Amino acid sequence: MTVTIGSRVVGGGRPAYVIAEIGLNHNGDVELAKQLIDVAADAGADAVKFQKRTPEIATPEHMRDIPRETPWGTMSYLDYRRRVEFDRDQYIEISDHALLRGLEWFASPWDVPSVAFLEDLGVVAHKVASASLTDRELLEALRVTGKPVILSTGMSTTEQIDAAIELLGTDRLVLMHATSTYPMEPDEANLRMIPALRDRYPGVPVGYSGHERGLQISIAAVALGAVAVERHITLDRTMWGSDHAASLEPAGLKNLVRDIRVIEAALGDGVKRVYPGELAPMAKLRRVPA
Numbered sequence: 318m319t320v321t322i323g324s325r326v327v328g329g330g331r332p333a334y335v336i337a338e339i340g341l342n343h344n345g346d347v348e349l350a351k352q353l354i355d356v357a358a359d360a361g362a363d364a365v366k367f368q369k370r371t372p373e374i375a376t377p378e379h380m381r382d383i384p385r386e387t388p389w390g391t392m393s394y395l396d397y398r399r400r401v402e403f404d405r406d407q408y409i410e411i412s413d414h415a416l417l418r419g420l421e422w423f424a425s426p427w428d429v430p431s432v433a434f435l436e437d438l439g440v441v442a443h444k445v446a447s448a449s450l451t452d453r454e455l456l457e458a459l460r461v462t463g464k465p466v467i468l469s470t471g472m473s474t475t476e477q478i479d480a481a482i483e484l485l486g487t488d489r490l491v492l493m494h495a496t497s498t499y500p501m502e503p504d505e506a507n508l509r510m511i512p513a514l515r516d517r518y519p520g521v522p523v524g525y526s527g528h529e530r531g532l533q534i535s536i537a538a539v540a541l542g543a544v545a546v547e548r549h550i551t552l553d554r555t556m557w558g559s560d561h562a563a564s565l566e567p568a569g570l571k572n573l574v575r576d577i578r579v580i581e582a583a584l585g586d587g588v589k590r591v592y593p594g595e596l597a598p599m600a601k602l603r604r605v606p607a
């Protein structure tokens with residue numbers, strides 16, 4: 318089965334859909350967000366992704382008053398969350414820039430009002446963060462949009478994934494295997510979950526959302542059939558903010574897209590053939606012709 322996201326078709330043997338997750342790595346700065354969009358476009362990614370929250374709703378109660386050191390001084394976790402959100406005009410500027418650079422854009426809404434906010438901006442799809450997989454109210458709001466939904470499965474049990482899919486339906490659904498550790502260690506990747514999810518939910522395209530250091534694990538995910546790959550991006554892994562360290566810098570993203578395309582070309586179709594380039598070596602090396 319395929320899912321159409323904007324002008325791209327995901328699944329069904331198509332090239333892996335590469336999502337450059339800007340998330341909160343813009344640190345609340347539109348110019349930085351635009352630079353990250355440029356990084357994604359220059360690398361050949363298909364889409365950029367953001368995270369949209371209504372901080373007063375999406376921030377867990379027990380986290381709100383915890384003090385946080387930020388580049389803007391010490392503030393509560395809730396105020397920090399407010400500080401890094403973009404408003405509608407800022408998103409319009411970001412959307413214009415993404416479209417100008419030939420990229421799709423969308424976001425993970427972390428609460429119901431954020432769904433309406435993103436719908437109003439005409440996003441091509443919605444992403445469900447692993448943390449939101451059990452948020453039935455959010456999933457219901459996403460279902461009624463009729464938009465493609467990309468559902469991440471980190472920090473979730475099989476039963477929880479079953480329940481989320483039951484609610485969302487499988488039309489226009491892309492599942493993402495994920496492990497929600499930052500950075501993720503290789504022995505937590507469990508990439509064999511990619512074929513396992515494909516077997517459990519027949520017809521649903523399965524991709525991979527990665528939080529590891531480096532490229533190998535994401536590339537292996539494509540070799541195992543991931544139809545989409547999402548990775549966080551940053552200008553500099555040492556920047557302030559929680560996701561920068563587990564993100565790819567510009568050269569890393571470029572190499573990732575390059576290597577994914579090489580792997581896709583190399584996977585072939587599983588039909589045995591003798592390539593024209595093998596004829597000369599065969600003539601030279603094979604002692605017993607058929």
Ligand SMILES: C=C(OP(=O)(O)O)C(=O)O
Nearest residue numbers: 368425446447469495526
């Ligand atoms: C945290 C997110 O996703 P994931 O669970 O795939 O990392 C997100 O999309 O906001």
